[in-house]
Amino acid sequence: MGAYRRFYFLPALLMLFFGVTVESPGQEKYPDRPITIVAPFPPGGVADLTARPVAAALEKVMKNPVVVVNKTGAAGAVGMSFVANSKPDGYNLLLALSSISIIPEADKLFDRKPAYTMDQLIPIALISADPTIFVVNASRPWKTVKEFVAEAKRRPGAISYSSSGVYGTLHMAMEMLTHSAGINLKHVPYAGAGPALTAILGGHVDTLASGPAVVIPHIKAGKIRPLAGWGAKRVASLPDVPTFKELGHDIEFYIWAGLFAPRSTSPAVMKTIRESVKQAVNAAEFKAAMEKLQTPIAYLDAPEFQKFWDKDAKMLADAIKRIGKLEIPEAK
């Protein structure tokens, strides 16, 4: 017995250390231990706030603990590459935002070794998708997109906008607008969507694109004025605000949140997860939680989500290529 044990001890320790476990021959029932949903942003951010109700609803459906873990850093790249490189056993899922398609493109642009590639992940379901809203500081004169564009053409590079950071989602939305309208704006990046909002409220920049839940309280208070939205149709809570499409700008942009798994997750496990998520998003509790966050549910199952994601990723990749490498802070 002693010799037997010694023989097995070292390899066992090595396996422990390198996180390798022996595949048991007969596939066990999934799930039999807690599932982790990685939110690659800090608690309180959109990813975290969406992941929590998803986890809670999923826990009920799967009758198995589902915990949210925040793995933050490098604009989400840390958490996303963590899941992309984790074991495809269905126990490590990712709740990512639109920026999932931006980071590999930016890595490509800078000739960096990518933190992860999009092929490493497979979509499970789209949870929400909110169009960004274009707002201007209320003290600025522009009442319509037309007036704004005319002014921007007259004074190129004079009107400014804040964003959540270079190559961030809010920067992307504005890049699509400036490209489509053929205008030049001054970009002042901030460290996150919160500071970007503070900047427009303080009048340090003129315009901003951000999510409806963020801007609506300040629109109601009359501090900022919405001119248009990036959605295919108008936002329900802002019925008077036209879409850019209505105004003849063929642009569409959403800040979305979706659930992903590592690419080589087995089809059987994927099927279980997809069906559970489908039930979870229809649970009354989940709907109530999302209602409170003022985030409409936009559920899409894997195949449709893949199509949506492909289109979105292509659009973002084009925008990043247009922006190019910024040698100096953007002031085109």
Added chain:
Amino acid sequence: MLQSFPTMTIDRVSASILVLFSLFVIWESRQLPLGSFRQPGPAYVPILLAALLLILGVFIILMAGRARSLSSLRWSEWRHALAILLTCVFAVFAIERLGYRLTVLLALVFLVKGVEKRGWVSSLTFAFGMAFGSFYLFYTVLRVPLPQGPLGF
């Protein structure tokens, strides 16, 4: 200062390292665009700071004659320091692979038994108590996320 080879004072040694470090930073910044005075690029501020550190380092070397000599430094605690640093390095690699409890257990047994030469019984009691006690308090009660190893520890 010219009459003989300058004595190796602690300031000379440390400032030389700072000078080398600043040169290294400047060298490493070469791949980043510098930008201009009106539009500083990503390398602008780092190079400015490295140049400042370079100047300060040179000044310290020049004025370091009166500082203590290098041989006056006592390194009596180096064994302990090395052992503690190695423990930390072990923790970096082990914490997400072995899990929190196992990592802490091994680290504490190493420090208390191996370095501080306490008895086995007290070392193991202390290590077990700390590893499982702190895990229970912070993970189970206070919900601070801590990693668990493949065996559920």
Added chain:
Amino acid sequence: MTETLHNLYLGFSVALAPSVLLYAFLGCVVGTLVGVLPGIGPLAGISLLLPASFGLDATSAIVLLAGIYYGAMYGGSTTSILMRIPGEAASVMTCIDGYQMTRKGRAGPALAIAAIGSYIAGTVSVVGLMLLAPPLASFALRFGPPEYFALLTLGLLALAYMSGGSMLKSLAMAVLGLLLGMIGIDPMTGFFRFSYGLVELGDGIGVVPVAVGLFGLSEILLTAGQPTATEVKKPRLNELLPSRQEWRASLWPIGRGTLLGFFIGIIPGSAHIISSFVSYAVEKRLSKHPERFGHGAIEGVAGPESANNSATSGAFVPMLALGVPSGPIPAVMIAAMMVHGISPGPLLISQQPELFWGFIASMYVGNLVLLILNLPLVGIFVNVLRVPYPLLYPAILVFCILGVYAVNGSAVDVGIMTATGALGYGLRKFDFETAPVVLRLILAPMMEMSFRQSLAMSSGSYAIFVNRPIALVMLMVGLALLLLSIVPFLIKTVDWRQRLGVAGGQDAREKESL
């Protein structure tokens, strides 16, 4: 006024309801426990425990989080004072004189004055929050990048004035700290700087692992192997409270720290961190015996501790009055409100009076609970020092690893702590001070970003720093400070440094200061 009183009555009727009171108490206890972990300060504390509040009703949740926030704030200063491990950026200053007091057997008074100072600052600043929130909030929004840059420059100059040992060496350390702050993604262009392929370095090296490494770990590395074990004087139980003289010395610093902290805290961004630096600088400047700073001056604990506490109440001003996520902590609080379906905005006070005034009242209650909770705990905490060092330091090490790991769930952070611990060990061996490195590391990213944002706003014109009145005034004050510190060198009056004959050559640990 009568309206305010009426509202306050409404608030207290909410805050004193037994269940709400229970959550305030629970929050304080949990916050204190988590805050004692090195590295886990108020921000990490409420972020980690935010999900726990989701199941409660809105008021209880906010009250619980506010309690956690206060508790963590206080818990952070405990480890700073007893073990020289800063709980977070704002308690870096407390390490310097607080730990020196511990070494002299005055840990009890240091902890007590930190608790009392925090209580006074907390209570007074809530009064400020209550009465001044709306007018101050709109003023605070006028702080854009140029103003922010001017403020940070002012902070940098205030710090530079107070160098303790060799001026050249502490300047070199300051620059080293600023340089370390350059690591990570350049926020203006997206370039990775000095990250060597490590994605985890994208956001730069965190203040927490560096502070724990340079202060706490380096201390363990230096002391663990000393043949004479530790020289920390064990406190006697009858010395737990400050002496009459210490009281007198602390009174004004607490008052000044409170005011300073509140007004700096209002400014959106992470300005509240520098309130403790500025308070320390002010106290040292005003002191008749500045040479005591760095050797266990109680003013050096009382001022910064009060300042950092009132600063974060100040940070709630723009959040509550305007619904602006004016800093990391308010941002988490706003998220907590959103989960409960409350959209924090300019209309919050009028639409949700019971929430707003309940929050205000619970801040009074929370501060009091914390004082009652913590003064008796001083005795217990102080007894930790009686544990023999060969057992104490492994335990401290475990808590350092636990705390630093938990903040971001990142083993790389533990690695950064290890590396900076080794760096701090080397620096202190060579008579360098480590505080300037940490303080500048905090300032560097904020300064660089606001500087380059300003230039982006003005399309490259430096006139933006003088055309804006607030920025101009602050830069003038900074210039005056700079001149003041140069004057002694020009007109050969005897500076206190020369008076003392501080030359560098004593054990660096004995004179660890700015």
